Amino acid sequence: MQSKCNWVTKKVMGAVVIGAAISAAGLAQAKDWTTVTIALEGDYAPWNMTLPGGKMGGFEPELVTNLCARAQLKCNLVAQDWDGMIPGLQAGKFDVLMDAISITPDREKVIAFSKPYAATPATFAVTDTKIIAKTSPPLKLDNDARSSAPAVQALRTALKGKTIGIQSGTVYTRFINENFKDVASIRVYKTSQERDLDLSNGRIDASFDDVTYYAANADKKEAVPTVTAGPQIGGPIWGPGEGLAFRKQDADLKAKFDAAITAALADGTVKKLSEKWFKTDVTP
Structure with missing residues (x-):
């Protein structure tokens, strides 16, 4: 929460990302989203962590499980070091990144973000x-x-x-x-x-x-x-807070998660989970 090679991403975003983005241009095909792979670092407690046995725990894994159910998506959570996170997203290895990634204008030049699900000082x-x-x-x-x-x-x-x-x-x-x-x-x-x-x-x-x-x-x-x-x-x-990260061409997938985040904020799910894991309300 981890080799995050440049401030431009949350942690990461260097010139290698630009090359990966160019090589991934062919991925801009519409998809019928049923299964989604979500990458987390698995080492930034309490946002996310790897539990004994390899399962993911923490605020974000619990929240995204809720979001995926709302969006009617089967979501697979995988651990990924920061060095390969953005290139992996652009190359199609993952569909979504979730790791307390702050939304900033510089990052939005390279990747797309959901609406924020948290905002923390x-x-x-x-x-x-x-x-x-x-x-x-x-x-x-x-x-x-x-x-x-x-x-x-x-x-x-x-x-x-x-x-x-x-x-x-x-x-x-x-x-x-x-x-x-x-x-x-x-x-x-x-x-x-x-x-x-x-x-x-x-x-x-x-x-x-x-x-x-x-x-x-x-x-x-x-x-x-x-x-x-x-x-x-x-x-x-x-920036406005922390959000999920997507490839720019996957606007339809982003829309599904935006709707799920809106609902989870409205019914108090995000507040409940943030108080459980952070002992404070981090809703944006």
Whole structure:
């Protein structure tokens, strides 16, 4: 939640995707959708995780099972590393991606998104609240780095000379680089678990990720306890929320899931599942 080679996808989207998109041009044939293959990373709890025996669990697998029933689709869930996720979608290996993928204009140039099924802020985590105060008013930021700079100045001051850990290719990577690279060292990790281990062992001073990720891991027994600190950062900077990803030509499949998401939001299913897995309501 993982080698996510570029901030443009949620985590991923590099030049290889463009080549894959071109080679997949022949896939733009209409389909009679009955069976759908959905790729999740299977390693980004509580959004999705691989359980003993290989079955998928978490917020997204439970939600998509509900969505597929509403859309009258047979859905097969498969685990896929980030490196191959977007190319696999474009090449026809999967039909849908679901992994807390933030909807952004850059990503929409390459893939299509459903309407959002969740919208979550992000924040820092530390082992020492002397670095960043534990409580702070929320920040709502837009996509303009210049207008956001004054709002994050206190964080820049607190993290000056420190080392910040971030998972590679996430929607948050660009934010950290644009706002902190000139005052702090940025260490990039393949997985959030590797980053968390370095934070707990004191090899980095702070990490940055989705608040739902930190909430789900708050009770885990670490070598050194970590706590969220500083403001929860939300707003247009992260886009409208998280959505399912499709090939652009599969508008009919997208429409089926859009209708299912609309219904699941309206009857409280998304709220119920988010409170179960995140202990908070993440409905957009």
